Amino acid sequence: MSRPTLLFSTLMGDEAKSIARGLQRRDPDLLDRLIEQYQYRLFRYLVYVTGSRERAEDFFQETWIRVLERGHQYDGKSKFEAWLFAIARHLVIDWQRSKKAQSLDTLTDPEQDHSGIAAKNSRHLSRSARIALPGRIAN
Secondary structure, X not given: OOHHHHHHHHHHHHHHHHHHHHHHOOOHHHHHHHHHHHHHHHHXXXXXXXXXXXXXXXXXXXXXXXXXXXXXXXXXXXXXXXHHHHHHHHHHHHHHHHHHHHHHHHHHXXXXXXXXXXXXXXXXXXXXXXXOOOHHXXX
């Protein structure tokens, strides 16, 4: 490995360890900086995987809530960005799984009203803390 590559790799590792320590302390300034740094990429990714701007907004908020709640699990051995996007991806996968289960319920018992599940999930997300969304959608 050349010297510039080794230096860059060391700096990246130091940054990841610094992020890990800040998340363990639940440092609000660090969280603000991370949101500012990753908000546009994360939001674009979520719009892409969900196909819905509104749903992406919900997942965007939920992803940052998870970062705050589970920041102590980030150890700094990998890039923070990879960990962040893995959280977002798993939230979407869980949503897709529950959506499939709800569709199957509707097929097997069409007389029963299954809309309550979606309404309950929607209320849960709307009660979550509002986190700054990219651009004008923060309202």
